Structures are given as C-alpha cells and as structure tokens.
Amino acid sequence: MADSIYGLMARFDSASEIFHAAEQVRNAGYKHWDCITPFPIHGLDGAMGVRRSHVPKFSLIGGLTGFTTGMSMIWFTGAFDYPLIVGGKPYFSPLFAFPISYELTILFTAFATIGGMFLLNWLPQHYHPVLKSKDITRGLDDTFYVVIEARDPKFDLARAKALLTQAGAKEISELEA
Amino acid sequence: MSTHAATISSATVSASAPASSLSGSANKALTLGIIGLVATAAGLAVSGGKAVAFSYLTGIVFWTGIALGALFLVMIHHVFDAGWSTVLRRQFENWLSCMPWLALLFVPLIISAFVAPGMIWKWTDPSYDLAQVGGHGTVAQDVLWVKKSGLLSTTSLVIATFIGFAGWSLLANRFRTHSFTQDTDGDIAHTHASRFWTAVGLPFTALSMTLCVILWVKALDYHWYSTMYGVWFFAGCVRGALSVGMIITVWLWNRGDYKGILNNNHMHSHGMLMFAFTVFWAYITFSQYFLIYMANIPEETFWYSLREINTDGQFNTWGYVGFFLLFGHFVAPFLTLIHYPVKLSKTWMPRIAAFIAFVFLVDVIYNVMPSLKKITGDAYPFTSINLLWIATSVVGVGGVCVWAYLNSFAKTKLIPIRDPRIGESLTHHE
Numbered sequence: 001m002a003d004s005i006y007g008l009m010a011r012f013d014s015a016s017e018i019f020h021a022a023e024q025v026r027n028a029g030y031k032h033w034d035c036i037t038p039f040p041i042h043g044l045d046g047a048m049g050v051r052r053s054h055v056p057k058f059s060l061i062g063g064l065t066g067f068t069t070g071m072s073m074i075w076f077t078g079a080f081d082y083p084l085i086v087g088g089k090p091y092f093s094p095l096f097a098f099p100i101s102y103e104l105t106i107l108f109t110a111f112a113t114i115g116g117m118f119l120l121n122w123l124p125q126h127y128h129p130v131l132k133s134k135d136i137t138r139g140l141d142d143t144f145y146v147v148i149e150a151r152d153p154k155f156d157l158a159r160a161k162a163l164l165t166q167a168g169a170k171e172i173s174e175l176e177a
Numbered sequence: 178m179s180t181h182a183a184t185i186s187s188a189t190v191s192a193s194a195p196a197s198s199l200s201g202s203a204n205k206a207l208t209l210g211i212i213g214l215v216a217t218a219a220g221l222a223v224s225g226g227k228a229v230a231f232s233y234l235t236g237i238v239f240w241t242g243i244a245l246g247a248l249f250l251v252m253i254h255h256v257f258d259a260g261w262s263t264v265l266r267r268q269f270e271n272w273l274s275c276m277p278w279l280a281l282l283f284v285p286l287i288i289s290a291f292v293a294p295g296m297i298w299k300w301t302d303p304s305y306d307l308a309q310v311g312g313h314g315t316v317a318q319d320v321l322w323v324k325k326s327g328l329l330s331t332t333s334l335v336i337a338t339f340i341g342f343a344g345w346s347l348l349a350n351r352f353r354t355h356s357f358t359q360d361t362d363g364d365i366a367h368t369h370a371s372r373f374w375t376a377v378g379l380p381f382t383a384l385s386m387t388l389c390v391i392l393w394v395k396a397l398d399y400h401w402y403s404t405m406y407g408v409w410f411f412a413g414c415v416r417g418a419l420s421v422g423m424i425i426t427v428w429l430w431n432r433g434d435y436k437g438i439l440n441n442n443h444m445h446s447h448g449m450l451m452f453a454f455t456v457f458w459a460y461i462t463f464s465q466y467f468l469i470y471m472a473n474i475p476e477e478t479f480w481y482s483l484r485e486i487n488t489d490g491q492f493n494t495w496g497y498v499g500f501f502l503l504f505g506h507f508v509a510p511f512l513t514l515i516h517y518p519v520k521l522s523k524t525w526m527p528r529i530a531a532f533i534a535f536v537f538l539v540d541v542i543y544n545v546m547p548s549l550k551k552i553t554g555d556a557y558p559f560t561s562i563n564l565l566w567i568a569t570s571v572v573g574v575g576g577v578c579v580w581a582y583l584n585s586f587a588k589t590k591l592i593p594i595r596d597p598r599i600g601e602s603l604t605h606h607e
Contacts, residue, residue, distance in 0.1 A: 042607055052517060088473065095470055098463065 006129040006177045007033075007149040008160050009136075010169035015041050018144035021167035022047040025146060028163055032152040036130065036139040055116045062112020063105045070101025132176050147175070203583035210576020214282075216569040228549060228557075229566050230289055230297050231397075235545045236570025237286070238394060239417070239538050240578050241279050242410065245386055246418025247272045248345060249411070251352050252382070255368075255375040261446055263602035264438060264592045268425045269418065270356050273349035274585040275578040280342035282574055287338060290331050298392075300329040300399050311488070311554020321400045321476065329399055334392050341385040348378040353585075356593055363595035386410065394541075397548035401480045405465035412458040417537045419451045420530035427527040434591055441521050442606035448520030451533070455514060459507040484547050487555040494559040498543050506536045542567060 012018040015037070022035055026049040035044060071094065078084060079091035089096060118124070130136050130147055139145045146169070148160050157174075164172050217236075220229040247269040254262050286297065295302030295316075303317035316322050322329060351374045355367040387407030395406050403409075426447065429435050469477040484495040510533055519525050546563060547556035557563065593599060 056517075087471065089471075095467065098467070 004177055005150050005157075006132075006175040007147055007151075007155075008157070008164060009130065009133060009173050009175050010146045010148075010164040010167070011135070011138075011171040012144040012146065012168065013170055015144065017168055018146060019044060019047050021146055021164070021169065024163065024167045025148065029154055030148055030152050030160075031154075032149040034147050034149075036136070036145040036147060038139065038141055038143070054120060055113060058112045058116025058119075059109050062116075063109040065112075066104035066106070066108030067101045069108070070104040071097050073104075074100060129175055129177065133173065135173070150177070199583055199587045203580050203587070206576045206583060207580035208576070210573050210578075210580060213569045213571070213573025213576055215573075217566055217573055220566040220569065224562055224566060226289070226293060227296050228563050230286065231545055231549045232563050232566030233570045234286060234297060234393065235538075235542050235567050236574045237279065237283055238390070238545065239541045239571060240275070240574045241283070242414040242537070242541065243417040243421055243534070244273065244276055244279055244349075244578070245345065245382065246414035246416070247421070248276075248349060248352075248378075248382060249415055250418055250422070252348075252375040252379050255352075255371045256379060258372070258598075260598040260601035261443065261605040263596050263598045265422060265426065265443065265447065267356070267589065267592050268429075268586075269422060270353050271585040271589060272418070272421065272425075272578070272582050273353060275581040276342070276346045276349040278577050278581055279574070280346060282577065283338060283342065287335060290334060294331065298329075298334065298396060298399075300326070300396065301331045301334065309552060310550040311552065325399060329392075329396055337385070337388045337392050341389040344378075344381055344385055348374060348382065351378075356596075357589055359595050360590050360593060361595075365597055368597055383407070383411070386414070394544050397545065398480060398483075400476055402477050403465055403469070403480075405461055405468070409458075409461050409465060412454060412461050413537050413540055416451070416454045416458055417534050419447070419454060420534040420537070423447055423451065423530035424527050424534075427523050429591070430523060438592060438603060440605065440607060444521050444523075444526065445517070446605070448514060448526060451510070451530070452514040452520075455507060455510045455533075459511070462502075462506075483550075483554075483556055484543065488553055493556065495543065495547050495556055498539065498559050502536065502540055502543060505532070506540060538567075538571060 010021070012021055018035055018037065019041060022044060025033055026047065035041075035048060037044070074097035075092045078086070083091050085091070094101075130145075135143075136145070146164065146167075148155065148164070150157075161172055217229060217233055220232070250262075251266055251269050251273065253259075254266050289296055290298065290301040295305035299305045299307070299310075299316050300322055303315065303322075305316045307314055307316065307319065312319075352371055355371045355374075358364075359367040387410070390410040391406060394410075395401060395403065426435070426439070426444070430439060466481065469481060481499075484499055485492065486496070487493050510529060513519050513525070513529055519529070542559075546559070546567075549557055549563070551557060592602075596602075
C-alpha cells in the first residue's frame with residue numbers, strides 16, 4: 001500500500017498551525033517531508049529541523065577559484081606569455097592584479113552560489129508529484145500543506161495520518177506516486 | 178506589535194540594574210581616565226612636548242572617531258527609518274554623551290597651536306624651519322603650502338574644530354533628548370524631529386568630519402594629496418563604533434539585561450554590519466594605496482614611502498605595521514566574520530570587536546605618528562617610548578568616554594520602549 005502512493009498531504013489554515021505541526025513532524029523523526037506555504041515563514045526552517053544550507057561551501061570554492069583565476073591571468077598575460085612593462089611597473093605584482101582578482105572573486109562567487117543553490121535544490125524541476133493534487137494551487141495562495149513522503153524510512157500510512165491529525169490537519173489526502 | 182511593546186514596558190525594562198555598582202564602575206572609569214591624562218601630562222617632562230602631543234592627538238582622534246561612528250550609526254538608523262536596530266540604538270545614544278567631553282579634551286591641542294606653533298601642525302607657524310624634518314627652507318617658502326594656505330592655517334584649524342565639535346555635540350544632544358523624552362511621553366513627534374536632525378546632520382557631519390580629519394591628521398604631512406581620506410576615516414569610525422556597540426551588547430547580554438529582548442538575529446545583523454564595513458574599509462584603503470601606486474607622483478608616494486623605507490632604503494618598522502593593517506584590519510576580520518555561527522557567538526564577537534577596535538587604533542597611529550620625523554626626514558620607529566604616551570592617552574580619553582557612557586546608561590531605559598518601531602525591532606526576523 002505504502003509503495004503505491006507518493007505520500008500524504010495535510011492541509012493547515014494558518015502559519016502558526018503549520019509551524020506547530022512542523023515541530024511535531026520533526027520531533028516524530030521524519031526526514032523526507034516538506035512544507036508548502038504561500039510565503040516564507042520566519043523560523044519555519046528551525047521548526048522543521050532544517051540545518052544550515054551547504055551553499056556557502058560552493059560560494060567559498062567559487063570565490064577562491066575567481067581570486068586565483070584573476071591573479072594567474074594577470075601573471076600569465078603580463079609576466080609569462082608576453083612580458084611587457086606598463087607604466088614602469090614590474091611584470092607582475094599582486095597590487096595591480098588585485099582589482100581584476102577581486103572582480104572575478106565576486107563574479108565566480110555569484111555563479112557558484114546560484115549554481116550551488118540550483119544543484120542542492122534539484123532545480124530546475126519541471127514536475128513534482130504534489131502537482132498532481134488539484135488543491136496544491138491553494139498552497140501557493142492562501143493555505144498551508146505538510147507533505148510526508150512515503151519513501152521516508154519511518155513512513156507508515158496509518159501512523160503518519162494519526163500524527164497529522166493530531167497536529168491539527170484540516171484535511172489529509174494521499175498523493176499518487 | 179504595539180501590544181507586545183506595551184507588555185515589555187516598565188515592568189522588565191527598569192532604568193537599569195544596581196545603580197550603585199554602576200556609578201562605582203563609572204567613577205572607576207573616570208579615575209582611570211584621569212590617571213591616564215595625568216600620566217600623559219607627565220610624559221611631557223620625559224619625551225618633550227612634540228612626541229607627547231602627537232601621541233595625545235592619536236588617542237583623541239581614536240575616541241573622537243568612535244564617537245563620530247556612533248553618531249553616524251544613529252543618523253543612519255533614522256535616515257533609513259530602520260526597524261531592527263531600534264533596540265541597539267539606545268546604547269549608541271548613551272555613548273554619544275562623551276561628545277562635549279571630547280571637545281574639552283581637544284582644547285589643549287588647539288592651545289598648543291598658539292603656545293607652540295608648528296609643534297604639531299607645521300603650517301601653524303609659517304616660519305617653521307623644514308630642515309628639522311629633512312626638508313629645506315621654511316613653510317612660508319614652500320610652494321605646496323602657499324597653494325594650500327587658504328585652508329592650512331591656525332584660523333581654519335580653530336574654526337573647523339569648533340564648528341565640528343559644536344555641531345556634533347548639538348546633534349548628539351538632539352538625538353539623545355528626543356529619544357529619552359520619547360520614553361516618557363511616547364510622542365511620535367520625537368521620531369520626526371530626529372529624522373529632521375538626521376537630514377541636517379548627515380551632510381554636516383560628513384563634511385565637518387572630513388574637514389577636521391584633513392586638518393588634524395592628514396595635514397600633519399601637508400604635502401600629501403589623497404581624495405579618499407575622509408571616506409577612509411569614516412570607514413574606520415563606523416568600524417570602531419560597531420565594535421564598541423558589540424562589546425556593550427554582549428556585556429549587557431551576559432549581565433542578563435537583554436533577556437527576552439535581543440535574539441540571534443540582532444547579533445547576526447550587527448555582525449553583518451561589522452563585516453560589511455570591514456570590506457568597505459578594505460575597499461577604501463586599497464583604493465587610496467592603489468591610485469597613488471599607479472599614478473606614482475612624488476607628492477603622493479612619499480607618504481607611503483615614509484611608512485615603508487627610510488631615506489637610506491632600509492625597510493622600517495612602519496612597513497610591518499602596514500602589513501599588520503592589511504592582515505589584521507581586513508584579512509582576519511573578513512575570514513572570521515564571514516561565518517554565520519561566529520556572528521552569533523557571544524564568545525567570539527566581543528573578541529573580534531575588541532581586536533577591530535585595537536587595529537583601528539593602530540590604523541590611527543599609522544596615520545599620525547610617522548609624521549613625527551627625525552632631522553633626516555625618516556619616521557621614528559613604531560616601537561618607541563611614544564607607544565607608552567599613546568597608551569596613556571587612549572586610557573585617559575577612553576576613561577572619560579566610558580565614564581560618560583556609564584553615567585548616561587544608568588539614567589536611561591535599556592531600550593527606547595516607546596519608539597514606534599520597537600515592536601518590530603523586538604521581533605526582528607521572528
């Protein structure tokens with residue numbers, strides 16, 4: 001039975017309801033679940049037990065790559081490939097390579113951040129099983145949903161239903177796989 | 178929001194805990210300050226007027242910078258009609274109580290320009306013999322002074338310093354009065370009045386601060402040109418004030434005052450400002466260096482040469498100080514403040530803040546002290562007895578600032594309880 005559905009979708013009517021429901025689902029130990037809300041709710045990530053994102057690691061790598069690229073590019077063009085004296089300055093100095101390195105640090109950090117965010121969120125994602133539900137549009141408008149996925153190791157249809165009911169769900173529906 | 182603000186009012190936020198212990202601390206700070214000032218004065222007998230005057234100038238520019246930074250932060254809060262920083266603004270307002278005292282402490286330097294012209298600022302005495310500092314002729318014969326003599330005169334010095342301190346003290350007084358009065362009457366007119374004074378005060382402070390720092394510090398070596406100077410000082414001032422603010426925040430947090438008032442997001446936002454101004458300072462300081470390096474004009478490059486090599490080509494101690502500024506004022510704070518958990522840490526943030534304030538002092542020393550030149554035109558080494566007079570001056574002026582702050586702190590509420598944005602601030606990002 002549990003194999004044939006994607007998961008359970010429970011409706012809540014307010015931000016505070018879903019906030020407390022999220023805390024209960026978190027405490028029940030589920031891993032594969034999500035909240036669908038029409039707007040960002042401050043502190044919901046904490047209530048869901050979501051840890052800090054890994055995006056900054058991508059940013060750091062991007063930044064270091066950018067800085068190194070800038071420095072080595074100026075060294076390569078000005079001191080290695082075609083040594084040329086400009087304005088009586090040395091062939092290479094980190095000083096005049098700094099502005100370009102700094103620009104590339106920012107540029108590569110931005111690319112890595114956006115790229116890392118897309119990668120970690122599995123974006124772009126043109127289809128998601130919750131889209132099969134007709135009600136989901138309301139989750140983008142005026143109502144709130146908690147979705148617990150069947151692939152969660154703790155998932156048991158009856159128990160998950162009981163948990164959501166206890167958490168105050170107004171309506172619980174099963175999502176097709 | 179308003180109901181939330183009402184519930185936390187007088188019950189939890191009384192006019193600050195044990196008043197007796199606080200006034201005790203305030204008196205200790207004042208005693209320490211007076212000891213510092215007396216020790217500095219005693220230095221006159223040991224190292225002579227010139228060295229001590231330069232050291233005292235370093236100390237007072239450092240603390241005036243921090244006070245100006247606090248003034249800017251209060252004004253920036255008002256000009257953006259900011260919400261989240263309302264709870265933190267009160268401590269900056271308390272800090273501003275030192276402004277008139279700084280004016281008073283600056284007076285000896287102004288008097289010295291009359292009693293011993295040329296001692297600190299060579300151009301206060303046009304007959305000053307430049308041979309004493311490795312030059313030739315007198316100031317009056319120096320074309321670079323003649324061209325700048327419209328600004329570089331004792332009259333300008335006195336007028337600029339007076340207008341500066343008078344204006345800053347007036348602004349400090351206005352922001353403090355309006356904010357403290359609002360605690361009792363809750364009248365929104367005080368918020369509007371503060372906004373008015375900000376509109377007047379921001380351009381005024383930007384210009385007067387630039388003018389004063391040019392006359393006080395930059396014109397110690399009056400040959401020099403740099404269009405970045407005012408902005409450089411502004412960046413340093415705000416970093417100093419944010420650091421003092423962070424130390425105060427964590428002090429009050431650990432004392433328990435901020436229980437239920439501040440949350441992690443205030444720490445995060447405050448830390449982000451410190452991070453942003455770290456990058457801003459680096460940007461400005463690097464730009465100043467870079468433009469001078471690229472243009473390579475002697476009237477500009479000598480300022481950095483003096484701080485790196487002696488006339489015989491020897492690398493001097495100021496070169497190491499320069500590298501310390503690069504790594505200590507930019508690289509180290511950048512790499513630590515960039516981490517989210519560090520910005521929330523009550524252990525790390527006051528340490529980082531104290532370090533940034535310390536390096537701001539080193540930055541001021543780097544700008545002031547090398548202008549105290551030997552007869553060869555070289556700077557006296559960084560490590561000298563003058564560091565002691567700088568230390569006594571910093572303790573002296575700082576003691577007075579801390580005393581003024583603690584006195585003001587004891588008399589006012591912990592947060593602006595009836596500010597229209599207080600509710601928003603208490604629930605910052607929650």
